[in-house]
Amino acid sequence: MDETYALATGILVVYMVIVLAVAVISLVGMWKIFVKAGKPGWGAIIPFYNMYCLFEMSFGTGWLFLLCLVPCVNVVITIIMWIKLAQAFGKGAAYGIGILFLPVVFLPMLGFGDAQYIGPANN
Numbered sequence: 001m002d003e004t005y006a007l008a009t010g011i012l013v014v015y016m017v018i019v020l021a022v023a024v025i026s027l028v029g030m031w032k033i034f035v036k037a038g039k040p041g042w043g044a045i046i047p048f049y050n051m052y053c054l055f056e057m058s059f060g061t062g063w064l065f066l067l068c069l070v071p072c073v074n075v076v077i078t079i080i081m082w083i084k085l086a087q088a089f090g091k092g093a094a095y096g097i098g099i100l101f102l103p104v105v106f107l108p109m110l111g112f113g114d115a116q117y118i119g120p121a122n123n
Contacts, residue, residue: 026104026107026108027044028111029104029109030050031044031045032108032110032112033057033107033111035111036089036116037053037088038117039056039057048065051065052065054081058082058085058120059081059120060119060120079096083096086099086110088118089110089117090115090118091115095110
């Protein structure tokens, strides 16, 4: 019985370390994206403010993030926001879909890569 608990605890610890690593990598990538766009990097860790900044980077106005509070609309507007964010950095729509499904890979690529923030007006 004790071996079962030890095994379950070990699996849980490994899982938590992996989840923490994924969260930190995504956060660091988001921080760099904010800095590239001229926003404060700490804004990436503040709830609601980070969404406001992401929508401001993507659409030009941050107040559209309030649409994320509407059920069903939030899914569509978030997909559009990631695509427009990728375009604001000179990337294509496929890159935005990549951010949507694999943020742990695509956010650091966008943050640490050579992409420059162009702005929402050039989308």
